[in-house]
Amino acid sequence: MRRRRLEPDARREQILSVAIRLFGAKPYAEVSTTDVARDAGVARGLVNHYFGTKKDLYLEVVRVMLTVPETALEQLPEGELPERADSIVSWFLDVVSRHSTSWLAATGAGGMAGDADVDEVIAEAVDVAADGILRAVGMGEEPTPALRGMARSYVGLAIWTAREWLQRGVLTREQVHLLLATNLVTMVKRVFPQAR
């Protein structure tokens, strides 16, 4: 058995990519650290050495899966509210459908049966998305906690609806788009103003 030494960063990266693949394909409980180690061609102890506990590794995986999307909401959409809403929704659906499998796995992890650490990772990603929404609709100037809460609720709607589309396939993209854009307009005009 010839064993090779790698730079810590490289080895860590390699193990992580294997873990992402496995956790993306099977639920948490059905992926053992032995599986990860075997697929990475590495001793099981090394996984713990680099990532600590199995849950720590999983948290890292989910964090990566959810961080991918936040790449390009840079250019804020122009125009009136309805057009802006369309742009935002289109962008969201593009991103989500591109990494659908990993995105579904990450959002489906939505709690890991109530685990606090996993919840926190997801909550952070939702926070980022919610702030992005508020900025895109022109209400990003130091929002109140209540306003951010409402925006997070909308993100929740978006996640659920996208899952309905990608996972169950009962909605077309057009229907999803309509649903999300319409509700976003309603939120901005009728609900968000009541947050004070």
Add this chain to the structure above:
Amino acid sequence: MRRRRLEPDARREQILSVAIRLFGAKPYAEVSTTDVARDAGVARGLVNHYFGTKKDLYLEVVRVMLTVPETALEQLPEGELPERADSIVSWFLDVVSRHSTSWLAATGAGGMAGDADVDEVIAEAVDVAADGILRAVGMGEEPTPALRGMARSYVGLAIWTAREWLQRGVLTREQVHLLLATNLVTMVKRVFPQAR
């Protein structure tokens, strides 16, 4: 060690109630069948004897937690759409806040890291809720799959928003009510009609 014999139904019920308490307080992974057995004053093997696997027990627990709510949407609300929406939302918030802890635990299980069986149990509960919504707004006559999907999305919004309220406490009940009622009206008037 005096051991007592119980009727199978009684014993099963007793173990289940203990399991509900424990799974309601701690996440899945942090509750061992040993804990359940100890709190029930019973050998661990008996838990398996009555419920099969640990996950089977957990499924039963979640099923009970989510079935509680569907008690009393019997009397359909009267009046025009906005009034109906208010009634539905009020009913939902009442039910949810009454069993808040167990409801939070059950919906927070929303995925258990992607486990298919848990997902299915939750999906069934969401289905029931979605059909209830459609009936309450007068669109319950054999809905198309797309319409039911849209209704499920709304249920998702309701779940997320209620969690935002009960768990994080950044929204008042009034704000939650406004958000859900307003979006429900929008859904019924502008989105649901597009499902064909």
Add this chain to the structure above:
DNA sequence: CCGCCTTGTTGACACATCGCCAATAGTGCT
């Protein structure tokens, strides 16, 4: 080219949890 030394890597040990099943002992019935 060779020995050393740093440190990436391994293998095994201890521990926890779970599913299973033969053995045991309550409990109602004759």
Add this chain to the structure above:
DNA sequence: AGCACTATTGGCGATGTGTCAACAAGGCGG
């Protein structure tokens, strides 16, 4: 009281996880 039925037990084997001392790959100085 004795018996039969079955609820209940306790332990076995398998699997998974975290830890840690020991090992060796590969660069460096001599």
